[in-house]
Amino acid sequence: MNWIGRSLPRLEDPTLLRGGGSYVADRIGKAAAVRFVRSPVARGAILNIEIPPGAIVFTGRDLAAVKPIRPILHRPDYVAIGQPVLPVDRISFAGQAVAVVVADDAAAAEDLADQVFVDIDACDAIVDLELALKPGAAAVHPEAPSNVLVEGRLATADFDQAFASAAEIVTLELRSRRQSAAPLEGRGGVAAYDAATGRVTLSASVQMPHMLRTGIADLLGIAEAELRVIAPDVGGGFGQKMSLFPEYVVLVWLARKLRRDVAWIEDRRENFLASAHGRDQAFTVRGAFAADGRLLGLDADLRSNVGAFSCYPVTCGVEPLMALAELSGPYNFQAYRVRSRGVTTNTCMMAPYRGVSRPMLTFTMERLMDTAARRLGLDAVEIRRRNLIDAFPHRSPTGLIYDEGSYKQAMEIAVEAVDLPAFRKQQQTLRAQGRYLGVGISVFSERTGYGTPAYAARGMDIVPGYEIVDCTMDPSGHVELRIGASPHGQGLKTSLAQLVADELGIDPQHIRIISGDTDATPYGWGSFASRSMVIAGGASKLAAGKIAVKLKSIAARLLEADADSVTLGDGWARVSDSNQAIEIGALARAAYHRSHQFAGITPGLHENAVYDPGGTFSNACHIAFVDVDIETGGVTVDRFVVVEDAGVLINPMIVDGQIAGGVAQGTANALYEEIIYDEAGNLLTASFADYLLPTAAEIPEIEIIHLETVSPESVTKAKGVGEGGAIGAPAAIINAIVDALAPFGIEILEMPATPQRIRDQLRRAGVVSHG
Amino acid sequence: MKPAPFDYFRPTDVTEALALLAEHGDGCKILAGGQSLVPAMNFRLVRPAILVDINDLDDLGSIRSDAARLSIGALTRHAAFHRPVAEGPLGLLLSKVARHIAHYPIRQRGTFGGSLAHADPASEWCLVATTLGAEMVATSTRGERSIGSPEFFKGTFSTALAPDELLVDIRLPAMSSDWHFGFYEFSRRAGDYALGMALAAVQLADGVVRDARLGIGAVAQRAIRLHALEGQLIGEKLSAPTIDAVARAASASIEPTGDIHASPEYRRDLIATAVRRALAEAGA
């Protein structure tokens, strides 16, 4: 029986369905409650902090010995900024934690926090991305007078030539507004103090437990062995929970200082104010096109608002440098000139959010293609045909190597599946009746499963990428897999069990995945960047493979057969072309209890493996159908089609779930979600009433078709797939809106395309709202 | 986000409730459905020292109708309106509007009277009360009084209710079977507060309007009844040009509010659309 490729219902589910999930807030026990006092203003000097007498309250002065969070990129154009865990002198963003109180329970802690008065000499904040770049703008941090914390530049040799020979140059100024990953479970941690050893165990809602341990230990000046970090059940992450936040450092500090258990569970308002944001980006691009629609070259000025601090460990370079490196996407051109800057402002810090810069760069390239198509009189699909990469390996202008993919095929299949000619007829008929339907397409590449080389290339001081997996089969034939990846909803425990089940010939129910505990798992990098299936999966396959080799050798000895003729399956080891067989459980027992019989084979069944691949690109084509109400500007997504190629799918149901969830977030990016600050740096969207997550009524059924391109770059033959939905959906939906409003010549270069923005454009184009 | 501490009372009859309100006045808040009050308390935007929980006052939860009017007890839950609570157009109108109020679980707790007393400019029931000329009956230890909608709704979160008064009953004029209605609201997501909405009710005889009610909401500090435009409709058929003219006039007649969800200009557009669509539905 093969487990790979089966839509096995998840092993994680029964416990979760019964309400037995154990998230951080469920593990508070008798811990004291911690609450942070947060700055009400975005910028200013801290004059004084008034503390109610007798209260347990700490400020930056008490934590002076704690080092600031200061992630490093080894590049000359990177300015390292330190984020104090609690500032002493100045405020850098509204909501920044300034003091911390401890009380018996959360309500009492909140009462106490209300009584702490922080006296701030407020001054004008720098909030807007473009204003921060204006000459003469005040500096958010003295170390960066120009407010640029990181800058990358590149110009290929053939650039001028490409633009000189262009038949059409398309210039676009695009804007993506700020987003928040908004996982349904916010951040939180319980730091338990062990009086006997002085050791602290921090359970926290995080995606990178080992990284958190390293970071906190470094800042507190303690050995990593003094701290254990556990990621229990985590209620969503989407990148927001992969950075080290000052609150976690303070929490561990408190546990050690007070020698007691302490718990901090943030509320929704705090999550919006002070966790991490993303995608506040402005891109100016010029595309040089030949008359036949081929893109000859691209000139780009990319600006990303990175907020008040640099996220640890990936740094504030993550959005700007990824944008620089990957802007070319799936398109075949080599002439490229780019300048990409990470700009600091007095706002919440930027950190990766599902797709990072890829939703915006895909939006950019897909609008560019559609616009060029219109100007050159080409069909939107045809212009892409002429520009998509189709020979592999393909080297991008920035030196990225794209492995085998199905960019053109995915598009052709998607176009075929939706019957565009029929839609065009319907579109025309309905236009005559005053209804405006549109179709939009996006094609993109998704860089996944990349190991240390990619991160090292960025100049990161801390270079993530590999995964180490420990695989043990116990004497009963059951397996324990200890991984450094850290799932938070991806069903990794099921898909890895399926993978290893096939490798060892046993039932997935007999495979237990242990993750998220630094005491119980090898050092790893957690789960983010669509890496877990590729990298942790790869290491799991390799480690299990070593055990399989041992099992076969032991079987061969016991059955007096050739090890090469032994196969493992259904719980048995069988010799091919014979009816000789032995239960895997029996082999396991023998490995541990009869080891003396197997000369040359080490006792037990305990292996580990490391996997550190270069990365693999998955690809997809999204097609969105929308209905635009020209009177209200409201947009309904009627239909959404995805043709996705992520190589071999270990569990198709789980893959489809990732795509659907990603498309939902991408739809929200295109239509609903926007973090809004006022000019003074006050956050206006600090609740679910104002930051609009879509509901079941706003997200359509998503039709998914799978292609399977097997790449040698992934030992499991699976490619990563977690972010794709979020990457391609915004562009497809915006393109569809533009198509719907083509009769009015409306261009949309900003997302979210809110009803008001659409209506404003229509009004300017003379389209009245009634009659 | 835990609320600030408060003292809690749950009176078992109206007399007891009124005594508490008389004693504590400004210092207390009435807890009915809690779907608007409790979030505000959780955010600590309001910090009442005393909460008077009226959910045990069963007398306030009944609906009675007679030839002249429909009397809705203040504690009637939104969900009670899912099925028509009265025969004829009024019951259907209330049922249709109710489905636009938030979501199913909110409607299990939120109350008709609570919505009116809270006076959110985007509240559907406030629009209904304003447009149809509801009478709000309030009581206190000082006695009972009836407040018409123009006097009742003063502004955003502001009504004519005195701190010691309890809203007990809302009376809507009955609608004969020759009345037709339409309702339209625009919101960003299903169940969100409206950014613009309109309620239209017309009494038709051979397609000609004999009487009309027209109101708009979510664009100003309180819902607005468009008396002049009601007059303009009388004697007319609900043709497209007539409807368009009224919609345009409605849009021009207001100075809409602006916030992060909708600018004044955008709300102006939305009102024209809402009025047009509500009237079109009424005439269909």
Add this chain to the structure above:
Amino acid sequence: MAERRSIILNVNGRPHAVDVEPRRTLADVLREDCHLTGTHLGCEHGVCGACTVLVDDKPIRSCLMFGVQAEGKAIRTVEGLADGDSLHPLQRAFWENHGLQCGFCTPGFLMLAAGALQENPDMSDDEIRDLLASNLCRCTGYQNIIKAVRLAAAEMRTRPRE
């Protein structure tokens, strides 16, 4: 002021005697005083629905009700949905149709659907979708949740009422 009150809550058919401040929401009382942590807090302002429980058979947001208000009422949480070892049809349908990923919103959706289907077992597909628009999920994109509830509703219609 704000002294604790001794109340008895009836949760999943069992009495829980607790001492709570009036300001403690039903969600917090269930989680911390009754030690039933299946009900989750996603926003505490009544939008996300992760805290949904049944009170007298009606799905309500437990972050918007105070514990002291729930005296004398029948409260049902996700821990009381299964019948011993047998999962409720909704739980089984979510499992078989991948209706959950991180699981944080799941108890809220289960109780929302359980309560609404109890009141109206014959909900149409569109009505189910409208109902499910009450709660937020960040992981699934909703379609598997909608599918699971539709399938469970169909199965529940063929079974005798619980």
